Amino acid sequence: xxxxxxxxxxxxxxxLFVKDWYGKRTGCLSALFYGIFMSVPTIEGxxxxxxxxxxxxxxxxxxxxNKYLEAGKRWLLYVSGMLMSSALLIxxxxxxxxxxxxxxxxxxxRTQSTKTARSLAxxxxxxxSTLIGGMILLISAFIIYFWSxxxxxxxxxxxxxxxxxxxxxxxxxxxx
Amino acid sequence: xLTEKGEKNTTFHELKTIAARVRAEGEIIDVASxxxxxxxxxxxxxxxxxxxLIIICLFSLIxxxxxxxxxxxxxxxxxxxxxxxxxxxxxxxxxxxxxxPPLIPIVPNIDQFVREQYYPCQDVK
Numbered sequence: 001x002x003x004x005x006x007x008x009x010x011x012x013x014x015x016l017f018v019k020d021w022y023g024k025r026t027g028c029l030s031a032l033f034y035g036i037f038m039s040v041p042t043i044e045g046x047x048x049x050x051x052x053x054x055x056x057x058x059x060x061x062x063x064x065x066n067k068y069l070e071a072g073k074r075w076l077l078y079v080s081g082m083l084m085s086s087a088l089l090i091x092x093x094x095x096x097x098x099x100x101x102x103x104x105x106x107x108x109x110r111t112q113s114t115k116t117a118r119s120l121a122x123x124x125x126x127x128x129s130t131l132i133g134g135m136i137l138l139i140s141a142f143i144i145y146f147w148s149x150x151x152x153x154x155x156x157x158x159x160x161x162x163x164x165x166x167x168x169x170x171x172x173x174x175x176x
Numbered sequence: 177x178l179t180e181k182g183e184k185n186t187t188f189h190e191l192k193t194i195a196a197r198v199r200a201e202g203e204i205i206d207v208a209s210x211x212x213x214x215x216x217x218x219x220x221x222x223x224x225x226x227x228x229l230i231i232i233c234l235f236s237l238i239x240x241x242x243x244x245x246x247x248x249x250x251x252x253x254x255x256x257x258x259x260x261x262x263x264x265x266x267x268x269x270x271x272x273x274x275x276x277p278p279l280i281p282i283v284p285n286i287d288q289f290v291r292e293q294y295y296p297c298q299d300v301k
Contacts, residue, residue, distance in 0.1 A: 002284060004240050008233055015229050028228050035236030039243070047249040050280045089279035142278050151270035158269045159277050 003047075006056035011035050013063040020066055050091040057087035058097050065101055069108050074130045077105065081134025089138060092163050098135060105131055252284070259285045 011031050019027030038052065061083035068076035084101055087094040105127045146155045223230065248256075258274050259281035268274040268281065282289055 002286065007240070008237060011233050011236060012229065015226075015232075028232065031229060031232045032235075035232050036239065039236050039239035041243055041246060047246075047252055049249060049251050050255075050276055053280070053283055086279060086283075089277045090283060091280070092277055138279075146267075146269070146278070149267050149270065151267050154269035155278065158273070158275055162275060 003053060003056075006053070007038060010056040010059040014059050017063045017066040020070070051093075054087040054091035054094055057083050057090065058094055061087065061097065061101065065104055068127075069104075074126070077127060077130045078134040081131040082137055085135040085138045088135075089142065092159060101131060102128060255281045255284060259289065263289065 011034060014034055015027045015031040018030045038055075061080045064076050064080035064083060068074070068080060080101065084094065084097050087097060106124055142155075143152060146152045255276070258268055258272070258276075261272055262268055262281055266272055268278065274281075
């Protein structure tokens, strides 16, 4: 049920930021494509799986990042970082999303702003540190939780080391 | 002890205070109704401007509703089982093997985590 609600809200978020980036027509087409293909059982988008759940968080994160680029309010970037780390904590593949957000924040401020080089650098550093602050919050909460239960190594081994192992063989599926 | 003039003054002062309060409340109501009207206008403008998006959302909702009674997927069941074990005190990764990050058993079953009760099957109440 939560999956369905998140999916419906994420259609609107996807439409809004794609509309800002590429125009209304592309926004509608991408919302339609996303709406149809995430709702057919063949692609398993309607199941509450890691990939489908995390995709909604990824889209919300991009939406808030886009809002930050428009309005320039740092809390939006903080929320964006938190949402992206939520996506990462649901599905490891979204580690790519963290890098993507960093690239967007660093390069978009540089091209849009008309300030001096020094204030641009300040803006970029402040933006990146806010984003990283948002990303770290949830991840560190889980790290502290598992560390306090003496299971931090097991967490890292299962979710990072083993994942890197089978990702390096070109597959995200676990060998059974 | 109050004089007749003093009593009159007190009553007049009270009336003045009440009148000022009523005026202020009226202004608050006016502001609130104005804001509601503005919100309504914004919403109707958004709905008019994005009618295609609403159609897409409704279409997607219909597609979802069509397949709402599908059986639980294997991975959904696995996440549910992990959540059940976690709620029973068996910490994931340490006491049982789990290869997914820690938020996946929590998010789909957030209501059950809040109630601290887990039902591994969707139909069992």
